[in-house]
Amino acid sequence: MKLVKDNSQKNILVRLPNWVGDVIMALPFVEAVKKKFPDHQIHVVIKNGLEDILAFAEGIDTISTYSKKEHKGFVGGYKFGKQLSKKFDYEFFYCLPNSFSSAWIGYFTHSKNRIGFKSEMRNFLFSKSYEKPIGKHRVNDYLHLLKEFSPLDAAEVKSSLQLRERNALVSNTPDKKNLLLNINSEAFSRRIPFESAASLLLKLGETDNYTIYLTGSNKEAPYVKKVLDLLPEDFRIENRAGRTSLKELFELVGSMDFVVSTDSGIAHIANAFGVNTVVIFGAGDERNTRPFNTQNLKIIRKPDLACAPCVSNKCIFRTPKCISDLNMERVVTALKLFK
Numbered sequence: 001m002k003l004v005k006d007n008s009q010k011n012i013l014v015r016l017p018n019w020v021g022d023v024i025m026a027l028p029f030v031e032a033v034k035k036k037f038p039d040h041q042i043h044v045v046i047k048n049g050l051e052d053i054l055a056f057a058e059g060i061d062t063i064s065t066y067s068k069k070e071h072k073g074f075v076g077g078y079k080f081g082k083q084l085s086k087k088f089d090y091e092f093f094y095c096l097p098n099s100f101s102s103a104w105i106g107y108f109t110h111s112k113n114r115i116g117f118k119s120e121m122r123n124f125l126f127s128k129s130y131e132k133p134i135g136k137h138r139v140n141d142y143l144h145l146l147k148e149f150s151p152l153d154a155a156e157v158k159s160s161l162q163l164r165e166r167n168a169l170v171s172n173t174p175d176k177k178n179l180l181l182n183i184n185s186e187a188f189s190r191r192i193p194f195e196s197a198a199s200l201l202l203k204l205g206e207t208d209n210y211t212i213y214l215t216g217s218n219k220e221a222p223y224v225k226k227v228l229d230l231l232p233e234d235f236r237i238e239n240r241a242g243r244t245s246l247k248e249l250f251e252l253v254g255s256m257d258f259v260v261s262t263d264s265g266i267a268h269i270a271n272a273f274g275v276n277t278v279v280i281f282g283a284g285d286e287r288n289t290r291p292f293n294t295q296n297l298k299i300i301r302k303p304d305l306a307c308a309p310c311v312s313n314k315c316i317f318r319t320p321k322c323i324s325d326l327n328m329e330r331v332v333t334a335l336k337l338f339k
Contacts, residue, residue: 081108
């Protein structure tokens with residue numbers, strides 16, 4: 001049976017980024033597009049394995065997943081773009097990632113307008129391309145792609161996730177708040193060292209105010225265990241590292257009262273759910289990649305380091321001094337400041 005397009009419906013296709021935190025930072029762009037084009041349907045392409053994120057987002061009409069393993073090379077990208085073009089006619093294609101392959105797919109969707117940032121010699125694949133702004137938050141970078149249509153001011157949009165169902169395994173102890181600690185990051189220079197993480201947990205435990213949860217991916221679970229090995233045997237903690245799916249992780253984070261995290265996807269998830277969030281910055285520049293919503297957010301960085309902020313995944317020191325030399329008492333104090 002031949003697929004018949006509905007040519008009466010106006011459609012916009014957005015290629016979302018490939019990392020959890022960046023997907024969260026792209027949600028204000030999706031919201032802005034919906035506000036600018038309320039009579040259009042919003043379709044997105046997202047990396048295979050990240051689609052469960054969008055179960056907590058709003059304003060998206062269809063989701064297509066893309067895997068480089070299934071759609072290898074230029075031919076695979078061409079075929080994927082053609083598949084999309086057979087389903088819908090797109091008035092706009094917005095490419096948020098910087099990769100050539102993302103723009104390549106968009107070209108073969110035959111979208112009337114194909115818009116993205118100039119990079120990787122891919123400009124010929126767009127009908128309009130822009131220089132990426134310098135020194136702005138990544139959310140504002142994405143909003144810049146709406147420049148031709150007078151983009152919304154950043155104050156008019158927010159990063160927002162909706163919790164559909166509270167995580168069933170989260171405690172409801174009346175006299176304690178639920179606090180999740182994420183010590184992990186893809187980058188060594190953003191990860192909390194073992195001793196510092198153990199010190200922070202002991203300080204949080206001393207207050208007796210929290211039911212404490214630890215999180216992490218399957219790959220990060222051994223790192224979390226090394227931290228737990230430094231704690232007293234009777235230290236009470238809920239270790240969920242390596243024990244949640246992506247959907248369950250979002251439910252866990254959204255069910256918290258507080259989240260303390262490195263500069264990572266977890267911090268962005270918590271912030272978008274409106275959870276009180278403390279972010280410990282090592283490498284990375286909070287002016288560009290901090291969680292976007294300023295409400296319920298505290299940023300902690302060790303002051304007066306000549307090398308900060310850097311954006312290197314590898315530290316010039318044996319351990320990242322920006323985190324290992326940080327007084328973890330500041331985290332406890334920051335949590336007390338939330339109203």
